[in-house]
Amino acid sequence: MRTMMQKLREDVRLKEGLNACMGCGICTAVCPAAEYFEYDPRSIVVTVQSGNEEKIRKLIESDTIWMCGQCMSCKPRCPRNNCPGLIISVLRRVSQETGAFVKSRLGRQQYLILKTIGTNILETGYCVYPASVVPETHPEQGDVWKWIYDNKEAVYERVGANLDKEGPGAMRKIGRENLDELERVFAESGGQTLFTSIVEYSRAYAKESGFVDANGQPDMEKYTDFLLNEDNDEK
Amino acid sequence: MKNSQVNVTKEIADDNYFYLRSCIRQNFFPGAENVFLDILKNKLGKNIIDNANHTSCTGIGYHSDIVPYETYQTMVARQFALMTEHGFRNAAVSCITSYGGYHEVLETWKEFPEEEAKARKNLKNATGRCFEIPENISHSCDIIYRFRHDIAELAKYKLINKQTGKPLRIVDHIGCHYAKIFPDKGVGGAEKNTVLSAVVEAWGGESVDYPERRHCCGFGFRHYLVKNNRSYSISNSKKKFESMEPYCPDMIVTNCPGCNMFLDKWQYALAKIEGKTYSGDKNGIPVLSSEELAALVLGYNPWDIGLQMHQVDVEPLLEKIGFDYNPDEKYLDANGNFMGKPEFIGCLD
Structure with a gap:
């Protein structure tokens, strides 16, 4: 059985992101997430650098690794050219591959991201798609977005976009052949495996937590509602 | 160094x-x-x-x-x-x-x-x-930077307040992944990035520095994508607006589509939450991308380039520049028919 460190080291980004941390903490000083959360990228790097299996296992089961906003502000400021943001990406990968992510509130949210962004990618070829930015769930988008959303066809046409139509242009319909290629890329390169891993671990956690239907199977709609309302005070 | x-x-x-x-x-x-x-x-x-x-x-x-x-x-x-x-x-x-x-x-x-x-x-x-x-x-933005002087030669407008004759005061926001991951891939590097400020100055504006110029807009990927987490995103944008406010900018220019959207929309959301704007008026600070700004100085019709899709109204900026435009065309569709309009534009009633 591979150790945590072996799993982390299999990812080239660990080599790219971790040279030799001297613990100066400049990454923490400039980190927007450290300002917002109780979060310290310096200590994460020190933990990974230590190679302590138990501490790394706890780390990938924790909320901590999900607090980074991936802005990479840490990267240009490190005197030794480490990149804590990249190390975080590696920890998150292992957390999802091993199922550790369901043990933390922020980690469990990966299921929500998969359902929105993952679905958009495979079904439309875009990460973000106008019909999925629903005003009711995006009140911050304001009245102008609501007007755009309600008049999509006319507004996009007015500004020269090609919404859902054949040919080139902004928000064009990405054809079936291209979507099939995208799906095959995901199947060939591990993307589909990761999607399946996130779904299966989430289903198991949903069942274990009592979100089941009349047949005792995981009820993922109930689970989604739970995730959407799971706040900081939960558990 | x-x-x-x-x-x-x-x-x-x-x-x-x-x-x-x-x-x-x-x-x-x-x-x-x-x-x-x-x-x-x-x-x-x-x-x-x-x-x-x-x-x-x-x-x-x-x-x-x-x-x-x-x-x-x-x-x-x-x-x-x-x-x-x-x-x-x-x-x-x-x-x-x-x-x-x-x-x-x-x-x-x-x-x-x-x-x-x-x-x-x-x-x-x-x-x-x-x-x-x-x-x-x-x-x-690199390509616009490279051809900024050619665009200036073709320009119909300068980034100058027509009434006062003074350069518009413009703050920039550089998307984090433009130069923070690889500083040598961004004009000016990560700390003293000049890709947008040089463009602003080439077109007659004044590039205004502010303390949190390098701070992230707050997208944070998973922090915006999950509704429960969006307070992270808005908090970071707020930090930027607070830092800009004392410098009274006429507009914000960005090179990143996401930052452009967040800096536009979060001003509206903050106004709803706090009852205040950071612009000294009820509208908020207009936020334009380098593409949109290039189009404006070149005299493109603002409604052809989609400026009616911004929450913070761009019309006060057009007025400052002395831009010749027709406000009555703002909400006409491609065939000239009225397509309705947003219930509310800007940040505060």
């Missing part, structure tokens, strides 16, 4: 671009992409291809960790394959996340050739496609 402090002058291809669109920009500011293509083709006489077959690079999925790096590399390889098939070696990238991502992948392949071999194999097996490594990857 640290690499982030080097005064970077990067290579920017001068013609023959393969355009790679942005998911966020297409969604929220599609007119900015269209007018960028129009400026390059019809004002600057450049060759740029808009290919229908490219998809999202999946960068938002990658940075929110649902797309593994191996898949991301293969998706990037597919974009490069489409370029290769069309005989192009220069990428013009609309999205900052993609821009950082393409460079990340290329750097990985330089350091770990086995990763490139794996991406080539994955791509071949999945699509039958092959690719050549691009010669140049530039962001759209």
